[in-house]
Amino acid sequence: MPASSVVRHDDFDFTIDGPIVVHGPEPLDTKIVEIPLRIRNDAKVVSYQWMPATAYLVDAGGGRYDADASQSTPATSITHGQSARVKVVFSVPYYAPDLRLAFWDGVLMGDVFDGLRYARLRLRLDL
Numbered sequence: 001m002p003a004s005s006v007v008r009h010d011d012f013d014f015t016i017d018g019p020i021v022v023h024g025p026e027p028l029d030t031k032i033v034e035i036p037l038r039i040r041n042d043a044k045v046v047s048y049q050w051m052p053a054t055a056y057l058v059d060a061g062g063g064r065y066d067a068d069a070s071q072s073t074p075a076t077s078i079t080h081g082q083s084a085r086v087k088v089v090f091s092v093p094y095y096a097p098d099l100r101l102a103f104w105d106g107v108l109m110g111d112v113f114d115g116l117r118y119a120r121l122r123l124r125l126d127l
Helices: 111-120
Strands: 006-009 012-016 020-022 030-041 048-050 055-058 064-066 076-078 083-093 100-103
Touching: 030 048, 030 055, 055 083, 064 083, 076 083
Parallel strands: none
Antiparallel strands: 006 012, 012 030, 020 030, 030 083, 048 076, 055 064, 055 100
């Protein structure tokens, strides 16, 4: 995943810095995927509330993998005009095919224009 990959939703940008895969020793049929993100809040007034559940992975078969909240950056408030770095961690089957990163954090003001695109966007991860 190139570092320049950006997902824009309303006034918020999610930039993927590049996934790091760590093969977990137990159980052997899973792998741990850590994805560092930079979130920029371009809003003029409102803060953005990041939650690990915002990001999830999907595989080629439609399987969904939610973030491990205990290993990911906890909920974080990002003040308007600021950015923050967070990490989301997933435990997925070792051979999960064609993993893609997706985001969903509910309906925002800009959804009238970009909500459908945002809801369907899937970024391919080159692991």
